[in-house]
Amino acid sequence: MRSHRRPFRPSAYQVYATVVCGAIIGVFVRGAITSLVGGGIGVHGLLVLGPAVLLVVVLGAARFGSWQGPVSFSAADLALVLTAPIATADLVQPKLEHSLVVGALAGAAVGGVAILVVAGGPGALGAVRSVAAVVALASLSSLCVAIGWLVQSSRRSGQRIRWVSPAVVVAAGGLVAGSAVVFSRLGMWSGPWGWSIAPLAGGTGWPVALGLALTSSAVVVLWALRRAGAASIEMFAVRAGTRSALSASAWTLNYRTAALSYRAAQPARLGVRIRIGPPARPQRAVLWRDAIALARDASRVGWATLLGAGATVGALTHPGRLLPAVLAAAGLYFAASVLCEPLRVDVDYPDRSATLLTWSFARVLLAHCTLPALTLATITAGTVLVSVAIGVAGPGALVLIPSLLIGVVATAVLAAALSARRGGRVDEALLIRLLGADPSSPASWAMIVLWVAPWLILTLITLGGAITIVGHAVVHHRSVVSAGVLAVGITGAVAGTLIGVARRTTRPD
């Protein structure tokens, strides 16, 4: 096949068009970036945030490999080419090389942007460091592509990547904290994601870091190329199906089907295969079922802990400020949403719970709220206790645990559950209306947001407001008890209303 491939020879017109368009676009992009950033974010900002951001990018590349990856084949290729007597490595290697080159070029482009953002232009860095910065980020980008392929070609790696993802995000946060507080170049020396920013950051040792970056990338890229034949037709087939399903889901705003397609492409989740003895009381049946599901999908616990703890710390460390309070509310909502996955499973196949449990759907929905509420309450209460113990928050924060926490957690969980009841898809009539909406009209966008995410908006307003009220009292030395009572009243009233709404829900179609 390689010998029959026609060499690529662009025409003069194609070259001319590429150069002209590239120059025009390049000028606009440079102007936009420099005007947005105003000449740089500073070396200190780069050292504190850069390694963490790039670590998350590397993680993202690995996770991408767990459900798609840098090498893909169309359905036609699968049927005709992959089943032909041709070595898989011969088919995969050209595509992998292509992806590595494209990755490197993309990384080089990011390097150019980074030079503008950090230093205001190559003149400030000098020619050597500018070239080194571009090369370093190009090599990191190729490393990401190679990691993506290594994960794509190994089922076990895909499982492990998903399991460790929350820990990696926490580690990235640790890099930020460590670089900001302990040693500014801690992140820069932490791994390839840090070595690759060394030319930009400058200082002593950057050539060594560059060398480490290039060496590590070369090793991983060579390893990936050696594994070109390690993939199976089944793996490519699943990914091709996922692409089709995602594309179809995107057109109809069916984000639940998109999520299920994405999940189906990934290897089975690693979890604890523990046995939990069944309870005697019928009221605990769903709680028991949810506990088993949570134990068998450990990453959900990780993500919920990350979101819930992050939200709590954000609210404690920025009292009285609206934006952190709203972000905290969003974090709690999404933590609850992650924990409500068993409810979503019952919404996907509503006949299942009706057949096995013969409970009304309202009872099933409310039963599915128990474990998320208990888990989220434990996460947030634990975070408050730890925050007070290490001095991040004052002892007054302990007042929050028995009071505000109940209403906050209940509201977040019930809102997430009612959102899950919608099935993760937009009603057909609404979809038609959305597609016909005027994109230039703010009213249209308000309608879209209100219809697509009403429960999230309710949570942001209610919990964001309640958290702000209490924080405001703390900051301005007003009566925290009064503020707490008001906040409990607000969240309690909303939670009570949501319970009423939940009691009247019917089984999805």
Place this chain on the structure above:
Amino acid sequence: MSSLPVLDVSGLGRRYGELTALHDLDLEVRPGECVAVIGHNGSGKTTALRVIAGLLDPSAGSVHVEGTSVDQGVGAIEARAALALVPDTPSLYDDLTVREHLQLVAVAHGVADADVDARIEDMLGRLGLAEKLDAMPVTLSRGMRQKVQLACALIRPWRVLVLDEPVVGLDPASQRTLRELLLEAKRAGRAVVLTTHQLEFARGVADRAVVLSEGAVVADGPYDEIVDGAIVREYGLL
């Protein structure tokens, strides 16, 4: 056999928009009786069973179990719970083992007593699933998942068992086991309603046959008379 029906369906109807899938279905099933609902594809058999089991809301009519409406009023929930459905397509949780499915059903219906595990093992053993107690549904064949679904219906208390195409995917030995279970249920005074295209399976189990066509009842009588008569040929069932 008691004269009072344990399942009383009266004037049942179901529409899907302009399409009438079921209209004016009357069906009485007495304790110890098995009724086979038969008909060609699209005749409304599955719709009838799903409406009776409460998975679909009726457009008209009512369903009573032992004189209590399953839709509204006092005792509706208990009446609904007295109906056990085995759907035509097995639907199990991907993250629960076979044993855990039956435990979940037993707990939810308040029968998770001290010997529930022994009953679960006995039930699954009879259905040829003794080796699959701790297997996940994704590792089971369709026939095995169908047997798990059947076990989930049988492990809990019920007065009326509703089975939609129960023998699809079952091997001959499992079909014989299913016949034995249904005969035992009848001897215990419970009622069974099933749909099937395999008329020979239901012979010797079903007491009556109800023939549906275009959503309406066209024949209702003793099973052997209906199945051996001209009407099954007239409606394309043989």
